[in-house]
Amino acid sequence: MNDPGLDAPAQQAAEDVEENVYEADKEKAEAEEQVFLDPSRWWFASTACPLIAGTFGPIANAFSICALVEKWRVYLPPGVDEGHGTKVEDPKWLVAVNSISLVLALVANMALLLNMTRRLSFAIAQPITIIGWFLASFMLIALVAVASASVFRIQPATEHALSQAFYYGIIAAGLYFIIASLMVLTVYGAYRGHYPKEFRLTASQRTLMLQTISFVFYLLVGALVFSKVEGWNFLDAVYWADFTLLTVGVGGEFVPKTHTGRTLLFFYAIGGVVSLGLVIGSIRSLVLERGKEKMSARFLEMKRRRVLASMDEEKRTIKLGLWEKIEFSEKGLSEAQRREQEFNVMRRIQTKSERKRRYTALAMSSTAALLLWFLGALVFMHSEKPQGWSYFVSMYFSYTSLLTIGYGDYSPTSNSGKAFFVFWSLLAVPTLTILISNMGDTVIKAFRDLTIWVGSFTVLPGEHGVSGTLKSGIQQLKVGKIFRDDDSTERKLTGRSAAEQTLRDRLAEHIEEDELAEAEEAGEHGNKLDRDIHFYHYVLAKELRKLMRDADASPPKQYTYQEWNYYLRLIGQDENDTSAHRKPRVQHERKPHSRPDLGSADEGERIAWSWLGVRSPLMGNKSEAEWLLQRISATLELEMDKLRSSRAKREPPPISMADLRNREGRSGSDAEQDAKKGLGATEARRRLMRDM
Known part of the structure; x- marks a missing residue:
């Protein structure tokens, strides 16, 4: 007998959980959709601009300190170059304005950092940041303009020069002017409602900012x-x-010559290398984490729209590229065949x-x-005229410096x-880091694959011998797949320790055993509906454990259409x-803030969707395994809630034990024969599951 005081709350709790899960999935789907529909410039304004400002702000502060601590003019005795001139006192007003500029810049930078750590509101911090940096910039520009004038220069001009x-x-x-302008763009986008008035920086973004500040402080x-x-x-x-x-290591006159200096170098240099390595690692992680993700999203969406716009219903073709046009027709196809055709496209x-x-x-x-490289060489050519540097010599020096060769001859x-x-070399750190990261995905990968392919039929032939490997290579060359991005590279599990993986597997295994x-x-009691429901839960738990492993695969796991068909059926979406489906189409015009005329794979509302739609599982930022993991986890959670509620409506699950017996090539009598051999019902069903 059910207690009315407990049954109603349990039923209500189950309904609330179901509703909340669907709402959460709906909100996530809409957020993912905006990745493809929002212009890239607003991502640049909301994330890249504050990140650039937060990273280069401390560097600008360091240069301001350098501009304040030394005199701006030097006297050049006969036979002495400007690098060894005698300092000339600056006017007091120059020192005062320079100091005020530095203070304003430091306050502006502090306001930005407090805003990023959510200790100061956006409305208060941003005016302080923008106004402070602009004022600091204008003050320095005024000082530079005055210092460049002939009134400020001591005569004769040949005996005086401007200092570092x-x-x-x-x-x-x-x-200061550049980063303040970037923050103006950020504030503009926030007040126009394109993103929240707050910074949601990731751990890698915050780490990069802190490591940059630490590196600059360590250098000074x-x-x-x-x-x-x-x-x-x-x-x-x-310098x-x-x-x-x-x-x-450009060499020159600046090398430690004292025993104390050389001793300190042992510790200072290794600390600097470690600090620089951390900055480079953060930059690379940031590029791979956010830049690649956003760029991939935009390229995928633009390509999808172009392909759908090229659909020719009369000729029954669709254009995938400049030289690639394939047959694409829905006539005479079953629903599953039509969906598979969309999936392949x-x-x-x-x-x-990609x-x-x-x-x-x-x-x-x-x-x-x-x-x-080229612009740096141009600046060095003009700055080093006293040394007689040509543009070629400047290019040579710039090249050896960018690659950290440092012969020291120039x-x-x-x-x-x-x-x-100093400024140019610091700017080279992120530039070359990003270049090397991008080369790793393209040029370096191509050379690596080519080396393996050549070696496979020369010095290191494969298991099929030289002739077999050569034939396979020629066949791949014919279809253009030597440098392919499929499962030819070994997948590795990353992101979690072996202990966590083992714990996860054991917990999921307990669920499987209990449900089976x-x-x-x-x-045994003849209750087929309960049997099928528990069997359905068993399959969900088993697939959940498999997807957990796939979610950690690198490169990300991609499933075939048949696998997708199976997984979608598990969450109640039959291909x-x-x-439940709609034909692929694209709107060329869409009103701002309106929902797109495209399908959705959101499990909550069962909205009709297309594999070529903007909410296709293949369009999101999540990997395919993560997408499925989220849906199947939610499905299993809802199923468990229904079991705990006595008033929950009991319906046949999407799959049943009958599906195993009725599948092609395997009948119920096979399971009975396994049982007669002493394998038992549990092992017989496990064999059936392995054959699925």
Whole structure:
């Protein structure tokens, strides 16, 4: 007899859980949809702009400090270059304005960091940040303009020059203006409602900012220590610390000559290398985590729209690329065949868009690296005119410095050249890191695959011998799959320790055993519905454990259409059900903030959807295993809630024991024969499950 005081709340709780799960899935689906529908510039404004500002803000502060701690003018006695001139006192107003500029910039940077840690509201922090940086920039620009005028310069001009501090002031002013402008774009997008008025930085983004601040602080403190130990000017020590920590080693006159300096170098250099390695690792992680994800989403959506727009119903074709047009017709096909056709087209769209994304990213990063090289060489040529550097010599120096070769045969000696080298070399760190990451996905991968392919029929033939491997290679070459992105590379499990994996497997195994035992008991009592329900739970738990492993696979696991058909059936979406699907189409015009005229794979509302729709499981940011893992976990949770509720409606599950007996090539008598052989009902069913 049921207690009315407990049964009603249990039923209500089950309904609430079901409703909440569906609502959560619906919200997640809509959030994923916006990844493809929102313009990329708003992702740049909401995430990239604050990240760039938070990273380069401390660097700009460091350059402001460099512009303040030393004099802006030097006197050049006969036969002395500007790198060894005598300092000339600055006017007090210049020092005062310079100090106020630094204070404003520090306050602005602190406000941004407090906003990112959610200790200061967006409405308060952003005006402080933007106004502070703009004022700091304008003050430095005014000082630079006055310092460049002939009134400020001591005559005769040939006996006087501007120091490194002046050029650091120019760089700091430019950085403040750029990052303040980026934050204006961020605030504009937030108040237009394109994203929340708060920063949701990931762990890797926050780590990059903290590591950048630590690296800059480490560089300046080291420069201060070595300037005292070696008797260098502070800004010369900054120049030395920069090419030392970046392992460029340009040589020249700035090398430790005292025993104390050389001893300290042992510890300072290794600390700098570790700090720089952490920054590089964070940059690479950030590029792979966010940049690749957003770029992939946009390329996939644009490619999908172009393909759907190229559909020719009269000729029954669809255009996948410039030279690829395939047959695409729904006439005479069953619903499952039509869906499989859509699935295969979507797979081709995925492959092509990902290839384009990789090579576009490589082209962009290569262009940035080349600009850094050529434009840097141009600046060095003009700054090192006293040394007689030609453009070719400047290119040679820039190239050996970018690759951290550092022969030491050429090095900047001018004040402008030293200051620019510090800024230029720090800018090279993220540029080359991104370039190398993109090369790893394209050029390096192609060379690796080519090397393995050549070696397989030369020095290291495969198990089929040289002739067999060569024939296989020629066949792959004919179909254009030598450099393919499929399962040819060994998949590795990442992200979780072996202990966590074992714990997860054991817990899931207990669920499987319990549900299978319940199914067997219900079957013995002739209750087929209970038997099928528990058997359904058993299958869900078993597939859940498999998907947990697939979710950790690298590269991400991709399932065939037949596997998708099976998994979708488990969550109650039958590929043969025509009422649950819609034909692929795309709207070329859509009103702002309106829902797209495309399908949804959201399990809560059973909205009709297409494999080529924007909510196709192949379109989301999640991997296919993660998408299925989320849905099957929610399905199993709902099923368990229904069991705990006595008033829950009991319906036949999407699969049953009869599906095993009725499948082709296997009948119920086979299971009975296994039982007669002493295998038992449990092992017989396990064999059937392995054959599915």
